[in-house]
Amino acid sequence: MRLKNTSPFPQLDARAILQLVKYMKTLIELYDNRPLENVLATDTFQPETTVFLCPSDITESKPQHKSINDYFRHRGLATHAVFVTTNLLDAKSVINSLRFITAQYPDCALDITGGNETALFACGLFCSEEDLPVFTYSRRNNCFFNIRHADFADRLPCRIHYSIQDLFLMAGARLQEGRDSNQDLVLHQDQFPGFYELYLAFRRNWPDHISYLQQISQPRHNEAATLHAQGHWQVHGSQGRHLQADPDLLQNLAKLGFIRNLDISPQQEVEFDFVDEASRFWLRDVGSFLEVYVWDVCRRSGLFTDLRCSTVVNWDGLPPKDAVTNEIDVMAVRGIKPLLLSCKACPVKTEAVNELAILRDRFGGQMASAAVITTYPCRAVTRRRAMELGMDIIDRSDLQEGRLLQRLKRLTELPY
Numbered sequence: 001m002r003l004k005n006t007s008p009f010p011q012l013d014a015r016a017i018l019q020l021v022k023y024m025k026t027l028i029e030l031y032d033n034r035p036l037e038n039v040l041a042t043d044t045f046q047p048e049t050t051v052f053l054c055p056s057d058i059t060e061s062k063p064q065h066k067s068i069n070d071y072f073r074h075r076g077l078a079t080h081a082v083f084v085t086t087n088l089l090d091a092k093s094v095i096n097s098l099r100f101i102t103a104q105y106p107d108c109a110l111d112i113t114g115g116n117e118t119a120l121f122a123c124g125l126f127c128s129e130e131d132l133p134v135f136t137y138s139r140r141n142n143c144f145f146n147i148r149h150a151d152f153a154d155r156l157p158c159r160i161h162y163s164i165q166d167l168f169l170m171a172g173a174r175l176q177e178g179r180d181s182n183q184d185l186v187l188h189q190d191q192f193p194g195f196y197e198l199y200l201a202f203r204r205n206w207p208d209h210i211s212y213l214q215q216i217s218q219p220r221h222n223e224a225a226t227l228h229a230q231g232h233w234q235v236h237g238s239q240g241r242h243l244q245a246d247p248d249l250l251q252n253l254a255k256l257g258f259i260r261n262l263d264i265s266p267q268q269e270v271e272f273d274f275v276d277e278a279s280r281f282w283l284r285d286v287g288s289f290l291e292v293y294v295w296d297v298c299r300r301s302g303l304f305t306d307l308r309c310s311t312v313v314n315w316d317g318l319p320p321k322d323a324v325t326n327e328i329d330v331m332a333v334r335g336i337k338p339l340l341l342s343c344k345a346c347p348v349k350t351e352a353v354n355e356l357a358i359l360r361d362r363f364g365g366q367m368a369s370a371a372v373i374t375t376y377p378c379r380a381v382t383r384r385r386a387m388e389l390g391m392d393i394i395d396r397s398d399l400q401e402g403r404l405l406q407r408l409k410r411l412t413e414l415p416y
Contacts, residue, residue, distance in 0.1 A: 024152070026051060026108035028101055030088065030115030030123070031058055034365030035170040037114035039071065040137060040336065042079050043160050044144070045153075051082045051101050051108070053094065053119070059083040067172040074169055088115065094122035102132060109133040109150055139367055142335070160336050163306040167338055167363050168313065178310030178327055179285075184278035185295060185309055192296040194256045195282070199289045202249055203375070206345075210286045212243040216270060217284060227280060229259075233268035245270045258283060287345035291329045294343055294373055297404055303412060304332040304339075313359070326359055334412040338368040347376045348393065350385045357389040369411040375399065 027047040031054030068081045086097035135153035146154035168175045216231030237243040254262045258279040262272040274280035282288040295309040313326045330341040360370040371392035378395040
């Protein structure tokens with residue numbers, strides 16, 4: 001699903017436009033580890049130059065410079081990024097850097113959305129002596145605010161709409177196709193509610209049912225995987241377990257359109273064909289039903305400007321086999337607000353919560369939301385850890401009582 005592009009500017013009067021041209025030739029940004037806060041003002045005001053005050057490891061990193069400039073080109077901006085070394089933990093260093101920048105770029109304004117407390121304190125001291133326009137962005141109100149001499153930014157609503165690819169690029173990563181292609185998802189989207197209902201009906205033995213389907217659809221004699229599945233009524237699973245076909249489940253899968261040519265013979269043989277590769281994958285993976293169901297709920301809600309299932313983050317831009325990657329089960333964007341969802345058809349451990357929190361911070365920090373969705377009840381210790389990290393747990397009770405969409409809306413609330 002792709003976003004609809006809209007202009008970042010609301011209607012401005014002539015005076016505001018003149019102020020915009022006068023002050024926004026250069027934008028000063030306090031470099032932040034949260035990439036969204038580094039680029040939002042540039043995306044909105046589109047200055048000729050954005051100067052980042054940043055530590056030495058950033059100013060010396062050519063890949064980082066290329067990444068940000070590539071992002072600006074991707075967004076269609078003519079903005080050029082400049083990196084100035086400073087110690088963001090030393091107020092005197094920050095003030096000296098601001099003096100240097102304002103001397104080089106007199107028509108500039110300062111965005112104090114990012115940065116640490118020391119840097120913000122230094123900016124306050126500097127601006128008490130200089131008539132430098134200063135503004136900030138408010139997450140709560142989703143608009144910019146004039147702090148001092150920045151009338152052009154006074155209560156200016158943020159109308160930016162990001163795509164998932166935008167979020168990846170601003171974080172210095174690349175979007176890589178995951179296990180599910182969006183084309184397959186759209187093709188099967190009407191089947192996903194029924195797929196989830198089928199899971200609910202067979203929930204108690206779902207892992208065994210999936211294991212059975214895995215066993216009878218294994219490639220034989222080093223052959224390539226095919227869509228054909230065939231096997232005995234009862235097969236041997238791992239650890240000596242016996243797995244048995246369930247005719248009701250198979251017939252329902254055929255009715256849903258995931259399998260065809262189903263034949264259950266009197267000789268206790270089962271034979272069928274998967275409709276396509278996507279169906280084969282979903283019926284051989286124990287947790288896929290939840291991922292595609294959550295994706296479908298997000299799609300039907302109409303809340304999101306971009307949405308993907310099984311998204312792989314390639315941090316190096318290298319070929320998949322050589323790259324450092326992470327996978328996000330479901331990722332969505334509402335305006336500028338990223339939403340990261342981890343789907344678990346098993347009890348949730350604190351490690352999964354910690355991992356998702358790291359990814360959330362890389363993509364949006366305090367502007368992003370994240371939740372773990374599980375088909376099991378959540379332990380109190382795990383829920384407590386999620387609360388400490390500012391994350392949600394959506395567990396079995398929420399799913400059974402139909403609260404999933406309500407929880408997703410709450411996670412992505414916008415003031416407009």
